[in-house]
Amino acid sequence: MACDSGHRWRLILHFLQMTLLLFFLCPPTEPAPWDSDSSSGPGEGCEGFQVDVCGVCAGDGSSCELFNGTIFLSVLSVRYHKILDIPSGALRIKIQETHKTRNYLALSMATGESVINGDWVIDRPGQFYAAGTQFTYKRPNEIRSRAGESITAPGPTNQELNLFVIYQQPDAAVYYEYILPKHTNTHSDAYSYSSVLPLVESHGIFPDSENSVGENSLSSFHPNQVPSDSVTLEPVPLYSWMAMATTPCSTTCGTGNRQVLFGCVERATQTTVLEDLCSSITHPGPQVEECQSQPCPAFWDVGEWSECSKTCGPGFQYRQVICRQTQGQHGSSTVVVANSMCDDTEMPDTTSVCQLKICSEWQIRSEWTECSVPCGVGQRSREVVCVDNLGDIVSDEECNMALRPQDLQNCDKGVCASSWFYSLWSERCSADCAEGSRSRSVVCLMSQSNSLPLDDCDDEDKPDELMQCDLGPCTQRLEWYTGPWGQCSSECGNGTQSRGVVCVVQNGGHLEVTSDDLCSHLPRPPTAQSCYLKSCAAQWFMTEWSSCSRSCEGGFRVREVRCLRDDLTSSHDCDPALEPAKQEKCNTHICTLQIDESCRDMYYNCVVVVQARLCVYSYYRTTCCASCSRVIQRDSLHTIR
Secondary structure, eight states, rough: HOOOOOOHHHHHHHHHHHHHHHHHSSSSOOOOOOOOTEOOOOOOOOTOOBBBBTBBOOOOSSSSSEEEEEEOOOOOOSSSEEEHHHHHHHHEEEEEEEEOOEEEEEEEETTTTTTOOOTTOOSSSHEEEHHHHEEEEEEOOOOOOOOOOOEEEEEOOOOOOEEEEEEESHHHHHEEEEEEEEEOOHHHHHHHHHHHHHHHHHHTTTGGGGGGSTTGGGSOOOTTSSTTTOOOOOOOOOOEEEEEEEOSSSOOSSEEEEEEEEHHHHTTTTOOOOOGGGTTSOOOOOOEEEEEOOOOOEEEEEOOOEEEOOSSSSSSEEEOOOEEESSBBBTTTTEOGGEEOOOOOOOOOOOEEOSOOOOOOOEOOOOOOSSSSSEEEEEOOOEEEEEESOOEEOGGGSSOOOOOOOSSEEEEOOOEEEEEEEOOOOOOOOOSSSEEEEEOOOEEEEEETTSSOOOOOOOGGOOOOOOEEOOOOOSSSSEEEOOOOOOOOOOSSSEEEEEEEEEEEEETTTEEEEEEGGGSSSOOSSSSEEEEEEEOOOOOEEOOOOOSSSSSOOOOEEEOOEOOOOOOOOOOOSOGGGGGSSSSOOOOOOOOOOOTTTOBSHHHHHHHHTTTOOOOHHHHHHBHHHHHHHHHHHHHHHHHH
């Protein structure tokens, strides 16, 4: 009976050991709230329960971490500015301008590939697929809308993304928000499993590898199956490796790494022994796990100063100061956080006074001039120049135009009086005989004297401009008499026209034609003048013929022909069929020798002079004139032909 009772307890103990082993080897699992393979979204099918921020039904918000903040943009240069890194695995991404600006949001992959508004190309609002999710880009264009641009995506992303702002307007702000699921630390689970494993193994339920594949192996039993009496349990090793401690974390803040240290323990008592006792058991090897100490303190990220707001004199320059916090393993990334996170340190200045150079100033170089009018309202002026700090005159743009002193000013010399002014009478009468008239000029001017009546000139009081005169009756008076002008000699363009001019004698109102010599002491009127009826169309113009190229037996001569408009500019509108010839033949008569009777040979042996070619000398050309002339003319004819 004692043997049967022992065998029964041994079977019960063996059954409990198998149950514990399967519990640790196969822990129950449940689907992750952000499993991308799930057909339903976060929180779906959660009737009657509240969905937490992570989208888990009846959750407590511990399965994810929310990242959000507002990025304030001060004065930057006009270009792309990177403001946020969105890590891989991000969910519920929301990026929104806090108010409407002229800036643009831009999104790209961490590899540099553009997603929205890249390469200075502004995309239309719509849907964009990238990084394993669909992004919705909105840009309200209503005039009365105050909402800014936005980019949203459900996630999760499978790549890291970079958010940019195409800066064009200061004092803007961008709100961002996304969540990241908290991943289970597999290394810590393995180590906690190892810490309880020796307790289970100490009861002898892990057979050696050599006996684990037999027909009677425990691995072939179901946890709820009672083993038969034929099962034989192998002896269990007395010692095993166990996770004892870890090295310090590699970082003092944020996420780092630490190494797990193993020691040799006695299975039964769990006490540490010498490592040599575990030499027969395979060492687990180096194990590294992530570690998280306190969050890294936020710090101020300071940008570069902008250009000075003034080219001279005191101005201001600005820079962007953002509160950032290091995140990721070994501080691999930073995110923008609220400025309150950086309250431990004083925020650097975002504005600074600057001065590139001393501004130029205005100087008055002269007094006011006299008024431009003797009475009434006029103007006076003075010299105003812009002078730099060295005293040199520079352009007015170097000085502040709003502070420029006046260089022109109205001046009032009092009310002007209007009076009639007239000149002296002309000395000559308009007619040499009989009745004529004398004239003078009469004008209305402003009087410089205020003693005159202050009224405008009255036409009724205007003095006479003509006065009659009579030099007596006309007798034997000679004068030139002109007829009407004739027709113009050209139907278009410039021409001439003429008229008749005769000398007449006037006697008692009668005119008689007389000899032109009697009127020679009087200026003779012109008999011709130029005339112009209308402009001509383009026509051919030509020069005189040039000299003939040969004096006899046919040569040619040339001239230049051009098509010109009425204003003597070149044209192509002339009729080619009417174009005058540019070249013609000339001097077509036969060439003959010109014999001079006075040219004779003075010596009988001039033929020797010719043969000796001595005609090139003037002495022989004179003494042997006839012989040398015949040779010269013969050579000339040969050259012409």
